[in-house]
Structures are given as structure tokens and as C-alpha cells.
Amino acid sequence: MTVSIEPPLAMLAEITHRCPLRCPYCSNPLELSKRSHELSTKVWLNILDEASELGILQVHFSGGEPTVRDDLTVLIKHAEKKGLYSNLITSGVLIDKSKLDSFIDSGLQHIQLSIQGADSEVGDYIGGFPGGHQKKLEVAQLIHDVDLPLTLNAVVHRHNIGQIKKIINLAEKLHAQRLEVANVQYYGWGFFNRKNLLPTREQLMEATEEVNKARDRLKGKLVIDYVVPDYYARRPKACMGGWGRRFLNINPAGYVLPCHAAETIPGLRFERVTDKSLSEIWYHGSAFEAFRGTDWMPAPCSTCDRKEIDWGGCRCQAAAITGRPDATDPACELSPDHGSMNSIAQNESKPSQEQFQYRRM
Amino acid sequence: MAKTRIIMTEKVVPVFPKGVRLKFDKKRKQWVVLAPERMFVLDEIGISVMHCVDGKSNVDEIVDSLSKQFKAPREEILDDVVEMLQDMADKGVLDE
Numbered sequence: 001m002t003v004s005i006e007p008p009l010a011m012l013a014e015i016t017h018r019c020p021l022r023c024p025y026c027s028n029p030l031e032l033s034k035r036s037h038e039l040s041t042k043v044w045l046n047i048l049d050e051a052s053e054l055g056i057l058q059v060h061f062s063g064g065e066p067t068v069r070d071d072l073t074v075l076i077k078h079a080e081k082k083g084l085y086s087n088l089i090t091s092g093v094l095i096d097k098s099k100l101d102s103f104i105d106s107g108l109q110h111i112q113l114s115i116q117g118a119d120s121e122v123g124d125y126i127g128g129f130p131g132g133h134q135k136k137l138e139v140a141q142l143i144h145d146v147d148l149p150l151t152l153n154a155v156v157h158r159h160n161i162g163q164i165k166k167i168i169n170l171a172e173k174l175h176a177q178r179l180e181v182a183n184v185q186y187y188g189w190g191f192f193n194r195k196n197l198l199p200t201r202e203q204l205m206e207a208t209e210e211v212n213k214a215r216d217r218l219k220g221k222l223v224i225d226y227v228v229p230d231y232y233a234r235r236p237k238a239c240m241g242g243w244g245r246r247f248l249n250i251n252p253a254g255y256v257l258p259c260h261a262a263e264t265i266p267g268l269r270f271e272r273v274t275d276k277s278l279s280e281i282w283y284h285g286s287a288f289e290a291f292r293g294t295d296w297m298p299a300p301c302s303t304c305d306r307k308e309i310d311w312g313g314c315r316c317q318a319a320a321i322t323g324r325p326d327a328t329d330p331a332c333e334l335s336p337d338h339g340s341m342n343s344i345a346q347n348e349s350k351p352s353q354e355q356f357q358y359r360r361m
Numbered sequence: 362m363a364k365t366r367i368i369m370t371e372k373v374v375p376v377f378p379k380g381v382r383l384k385f386d387k388k389r390k391q392w393v394v395l396a397p398e399r400m401f402v403l404d405e406i407g408i409s410v411m412h413c414v415d416g417k418s419n420v421d422e423i424v425d426s427l428s429k430q431f432k433a434p435r436e437e438i439l440d441d442v443v444e445m446l447q448d449m450a451d452k453g454v455l456d457e
Contacts, residue, residue, distance in 0.1 A: 007388055009400065055388035057395060085382060085395040110380045110397040149380035149397050149453075177453050178397060220366030220451045 005244070005283055005292070007055030012062055012249040012260060015044065015075070019065040021091050022128030022358035023116060025155060025190040025197060028064065029263050032361050033252040041071040043274060045078050047250060050278040052082035056248075060112075062089040064252070073102045080107025087112060089153075092139035093132050100142050111143055112151040112180070117159075118166035126159060128358045140174040151178040156207065157197040158349065164207045168214045171222060179222060181211060183229035187261040187316045189359050196356035198349040204232055231345040235306070236313025236329035243315060244292035248282060256281045258288055261316040265325045291315050296326055300334045367457050369446040371421040375414050378456035383411055396454050410445055414455065420446060 017032040039047075051059065059079050066072055067090055079086040087110045088103065115136055117123035123133030143150045152171045156164065164181065171179040184190045184197050199207075211226045218224065227237065240247045240259045249257040255270040256278065262268060268287045282288060290296065294307050301312045312318075313329025321330045321344075322337045330337035369375065377383065382395045392408045394401045403411060409430065413423040424442050428435045449455045 055386075057384070057386060057393065057400060058398075060398075083384070085384075087398060109382070109395075112398065147379055149378065151397055223453055 006246070008248050008282060009056065009246045010058040010060065010248075011051050011056045012060045012247070013044070013047070013066075013075075014062050014064065014249065014251050014260065015039070015066050015069050015072070016064040016252050017361075018068045019063055019091065019359075020068075020093055020129055021065070021116075021132060022360065023126060023155070023189075024128075024193045024356040024358055025157065025184040026359040027185065027188065027190075027260050028359070029188050029261075030192060032359075034361075037253045038069075039252065039254045039274070041074060043254065044071070044075050047273055047278065048075065048078050048082055048084065050273075052084055054279050054282060056084065058085045058087060060087045060089055065091050065094060067094045067099065073106050076103055076108050077106040085109050090114070091127070091129075091132070092136045093129060095139050095142070097142055100139075100146065104146055104148060108148070110149050110151065112153050113140060113143070114153045114155070115167070115170070116155070118163040118170050122160050122163060137174070140176070144175040149178075150174065150176045151180060152176040153180045153182060155182050155184055156199070157184045158199045158203065158351070159197070161199045161203050161207045164210045165214075168210070168218075168222075168224070171224075172218070176222060179224045181207075181224065181226045183227060185261070186229075186231070187264050187320055191264075191320055193356040194344075195348040196354045198231060198345060199229070200349040200351055201232060201345070203349075203351065204229070230314070230317060230329070230331035231341055231349075233331045234333045236310050236317075236331040238310045239314035239316075239329075242292075242311035243290075244282070244288040245311070248278075248288075256285065256287075258291075259316065262287065264316050265319045267325065291326070298326060298328060300332075301328050304334070367450045367455070369420055369443055369450055369455075372419050373457050374417065374419045375423075375446055375450070375455045375457060376416045377414060377454070381454050383414075394449075394454055396452070399452075401452075401454070406441075407445065410442055411449075 016038055017028050076086050086108055088108055089112045092113045115123055116126035120133040124130050154167045186194050211224055215224050244258050249260045250273060254272045254274050256273055257270060268290060270287050271281045271285050297312050301307050313331055315325050318327040318329050319325040321341055328335040330341040380397050384393055384395055386393050392403045413426055424435060424439050427438055
């Protein structure tokens with residue numbers, strides 16, 4: 001059965017790969033885009049026009065660290081003019097009061113601020129940026145002072161998942177409306193550092209219990225989004241809400257991707273927004289067509305009653321673990337490769353403090 | 362500390378907080394609530410309720426106005442309207 005193609009709802013605008021932090025699980029690819037390859041302001045303004053025309057409702061300005069670009073205010077202003085809801089995904093370390101004011105005056109609706117731990121010791125160690133954690137606390141206060149909604153994003157792994165209770169308390173203290181507790185996704189840098197990041201099953205169970213307790217206590221005050229890492233899951237996630245269904249990503253060099261990690265999948269050909277219209281790429285681009293809908297699915301997905309719920313899970317993960325991008329996501333217990341994912345989790349997760357490799361250009 | 366949970370009782374005046382917008386999506390021809398990293402598509406009742414959120418009317422007055430609009434007895438719609446407003450408040454989409 002062919003699923004009809006809907007227009008996308010959201011766009012992740014990765015305007016740069018540059019970032020002062022060096023998190024070892026960075027979602028950017030191992031091969032980072034140089035500053036000289038970044039799109040110009042003019043091209044981004046044009047992309048925002050096309051995005052609005054295409055039916056996109058929300059734009060997430062991201063990176064790298066998006067605030068390293070001094071045209072961010074111009075881009076936010078243009079998004080606002082086009083009726084796009086704009087969100088800033090930031091490490092916060094380069095934001096001061098006047099920058100924040102200029103974003104808000106331009107129409108910024110929301111900020112997602114990352115933390116790397118519950119305190120300076122862990123946070124600065126993971127981010128590889130001395131003084132970063134303290135700076136984030138100050139920025140969170142500035143955001144609260146101007147009454148802008150704040151989501152705190154904490155990526156968790158072996159080295160900080162034990163701090164979960166403190167992280168939740170910090171989110172409360174910083175007046176966040178939402179807390180995203182995101183387990184590392186093991187593609188790109190995360191995959192590269194997997195054996196030094198995977199939490200143990202015990203760590204994970206403890207954290208899950210803490211989150212559930214906090215959710216009851218904080219109902220109506222703080223929304224906690226929490227997703228179990230795929231390596232301990234029984235069913236896959238509907239990655240991106242389905243490939244090419246709701247979401248597109250534009251990387252710093254202008255390539256349009258179905259998800260931010262799609263370049264890790266061998267054999268896909270991506271197109272640039274400077275060569276073709278966004279609409280043409282969304283509706284007819286070969287990378288978007290590759291895994292859209294359900295026709296591409298192998299067994300057991302093809303006959304599964306959940307195929308239009310989880311859309312076969314994550315293609316990047318299938319490629320990373322099995323070498324076959326069109327395999328059932330091994331996070332699914334029905335996948336023939338589920339056992340090998342379990343053994344990876346068992347063999348590589350340790351309660352140790354082994355050194356990972358920081359992200360580098 | 363984070364704010365306390367808002368309970369949508371009769372005298373509460375619901376408002377859209379910063380970062381939440383009610384918008385008509387021209388492409389899909391439907392009303393949506395845009396909120397931080399999420400969006401909600403509203404059904405017909407939902408739209409009517411949300412359009413009553415004007416920053417002046419309290420829950421009581423919203424129920425009155427909907428009761429007139431749909432020619433339905435107040436007591437019949439009261440629970441549903443309050444439940445919907447409460448649900449939106451718990452999702453962080455409405456403030457007081």
C-alpha cells in the first residue's frame with residue numbers, strides 16, 4: 001500500500017557545525033562541515049520562504065551552535081514574517097542579555113537549552129568546555145526573566161545517568177516548562193564512542209524509576225519527555241514520525257536530509273537546496289523516496305500491524321548495526337538482529353569511567 | 362521552583378502563555394496550536410473552546426458562551442469543556 005505524501009510540518013535548520021562544546025555524542029556527522037561551506041544569509045532567507053510555502057509550521061534553528069552565526073537574528077525575523085514558529089536549540093554558552101533580547105524582539109518563540117550534567121564537574125567534563133555549566137545556569141535565568149518558555153535538554157549516558165534526580169531538580173529550579181531526557185543516539189559520534197557511553201541495564205532501570213516518580217510529582221508543572229535507549233528497547237521508535245513524512249533537515253552545506261543522521265546511511269544520494277527547490281526535493285528526492293511509506297519494508301515489518309505506527313523504526317540504526325539500511329530496526333524484538341543488539345548492550349555497557357573521544361573538527 | 366499546577370475552576374481566566382500560538386494552517390486548512398516543539402491539531406469543539414480563550418473570559422463565561430453558541434444546556438457541556446481546558450493546561454498550552 002502506498003501512503004500519500006503529506007507536506008512536512010517541521011524543519012531542522014542546521015545553520016553551522018561550529019560549536020565551542022565538544023560533546024562526545026554530538027549528533028553532527030564525524031566529518032564536519034567547514035565554515036567556508038556554510039550557506040549564505042541570502043540562501044537561508046530563501047529557504048525560509050520555500051519552507052513556509054511548502055507547509056512547514058515550525059523551524060528549529062540548530063547546529064553546531066547556531067548562535068555562532070551573526071545573522072541568526074535576521075533569520076529569526078524572517079521566519080516570523082513568514083508565519084513560521086521559531087525555536088532555538090542551543091548550548092547557551094555564547095548568549096548574553098543583549099543577544100537574547102534581539103532574538104526575542106525578532107520573534108523567537110522558544111529556547112531549548114542543553115545541559116551536559118547536573119553540576120559543573122560533570123557538565124564541563126562531558127561538554128569539554130570549562131565554565132560552560134555555570135554559563136548555562138545564568139542563561140536559563142535570563143530566559144526566565146523575559147518569560148520565554150524553556151525546554152532543558154539533557155542527553156544522558158553512562159557518565160551522567162546516575163544524576164537523573166539532580167537533573168530533574170535542576171530543571172525545576174531553572175523554571176523549565178519541559179525537560180527532555182534523551183538517551184544518546186548511537187550514530188555518528190555516539191556510535192564512535194558507544195563502548196564508553198552505553199549505560200548498564202541497572203543504571204537505566206534506576207533512571208526510569210526516578211523519571212516515573214518525578215512525572216507524578218510534577219504533573220502540570222514540568223513535562224518530562226523521556227525515551228529509553230534503543231539498545232534496551234523491545235520495540236522501535238517511529239523515528240522522525242516516519243521517513244519523509246513530517247520532517248526535513250537542512251545541513252550547513254545545504255543538503256536536504258530526511259533526518260540529521262541520514263548521511264551515515266550508505267548508498268543514499270542527497271540533493272542541495274541551491275540546486276533544486278525544497279518542494280521538489282521533499283516530494284521527489286531519491287533519498288526521501290527511499291524509505292517513505294511502507295513499500296520498501298522487508299519481513300517482518302511488511303506484515304506487521306504496527307508498520308504504520310513505528311514505520312519500521314530507524315534506518316540509520318538498521319544500517320549501523322546490520323549493514324543493511326532497509327533491514328527491520330534491530331531495536332525491534334521481532335528483528336532477526338535483535339539478539340546482536342542485546343549482546344552489544346551487554347558487552348559494551350560498564351559502570352566505568354573510561355575515556356571517550358571528544359568531538360573535533 | 363517551577364510554577365504550581367493550574368486547576369481550571371470557574372473563576373480562572375485561561376490565557377495562551379508566551380510561546381503558544383493558535384494559528385490557521387492554510388496549507389492543510391485546519392486550526393493548530395503551535396507550542397514549544399509540539400503542535401496540536403484541534404477538532405471542531407477544540408477550536409470553539411480555544412477561540413473563547415481571550416485573556417478576559419473566565420471558565421464560567423467560556424462555558425456560557427459555548428452553551429449559547431451550540432444551543433446546549435450548560436450542565437451538559439460543563440465537564441467536557443473543563444476537562445479540555447485542564448488537559449491543555451497540563452500540557453503547558455494554557456496558563457492563567
